[in-house]
Amino acid sequence: xxxxxxxxxxxxxxxxxxxxxxxxxxxxxxxxxxxxxxxxxxxxxxxxxxxxxxxxxxxxxxxxxxxxxxxxxxxxxxxxxxxxxxxxxxxxxxxxxxxxxxxxxxxx
Amino acid sequence: xxxxxxxxxxxxxxxxxxxxxxxxxxxxxxxxxxxxxxxxxxxxxxxxxxxxxxxxxxxxxxxxxxxxxxxxxxxxxxxxxxxxxxxxxxxxxxxxxxxxxxxxxxxxxxxxxxxxxxx
Numbered sequence: 103x104x105x106x107x108x109x110x111x112x113x114x115x116x117x118x119x120x121x122x123x124x125x126x127x128x129x130x131x132x133x134x135x136x137x138x139x140x141x142x143x144x145x146x147x148x149x150x151x152x153x154x155x156x157x158x159x160x161x162x163x164x165x166x167x168x169x170x171x172x173x174x175x176x177x178x179x180x181x182x183x184x185x186x187x188x189x190x191x192x193x194x195x196x197x198x199x200x201x202x203x204x205x206x207x208x209x210x
Numbered sequence: 211x212x213x214x215x216x217x218x219x220x221x222x223x224x225x226x227x228x229x230x231x232x233x234x235x236x237x238x239x240x241x242x243x244x245x246x247x248x249x250x251x252x253x254x255x256x257x258x259x260x261x262x263x264x265x266x267x268x269x270x271x272x273x274x275x276x277x278x279x280x281x282x283x284x285x286x287x288x289x290x291x292x293x294x295x296x297x298x299x300x301x302x303x304x305x306x307x308x309x310x311x312x313x314x315x316x317x318x319x320x321x322x323x324x325x326x327x328x329x
Contacts, residue, residue, distance in 0.1 A: 134314075
């Protein structure tokens with residue numbers, strides 16, 4: 103099973119700042135099978151990024167993804183008030199599919 | 211638009227089973243696999259398995275093998291997740307989600323169904 107470890111657990115930032123979230127895999131993941139989701143309280147996760155770097159439909163261009171192999175990054179260039187949430191990485195390269203433990207982006 | 215609407219919250223006793231439905235609309239149900247993911251309080255998202263609606267083929271996480279059964283009713287555009295031998299650790303929000311094959315990411319999610327297991 104591929105274990106995904108996200109860092110940091112919590113990121114305290116102000117609106118307008120840049121957020122950099124990390125996802126490290128215990129073994130190599132094909133870039134075609136790494137996704138990022140955003141989850142707000144009381145809501146289902148929402149797809150942000152797939153194939154490591156492709157924005158999903160309707161996702162603003164302040165969200166970007168990068169990385170390959172075992173190290174992946176989600177960057178939010180300038181935080182908007184609606185971006186404060188929990189973010190999960192997800193590998194769908196091998197079974198069982200797994201998720202990271204999440205990074206909470208909170209208002210400083 | 212694509213919508214996945216799940217059945218309502220359930221309260222079950224230990225040892226019981228629960229069956230959750232996920233009704234799809236806004237797309238051709240048989241063209242896209244449906245996955246099931248759960249989220250226990252304070253825990254990370256956990257993948258349970260998937261079903262291919264056109265053939266009924268399934269694949270389960272080994273963790274849930276023998277306890278989970280995924281089925282579908284193509285005439286109703288609905289997928290079902292049946293989990294048996296419930297215990298308190300199965301208390302969680304259960305989500306269905308669509309995969310836009312041939313990609314593998316989960317692009318649309320249901321609203322979630324809370325299952326509480328309590329004596």
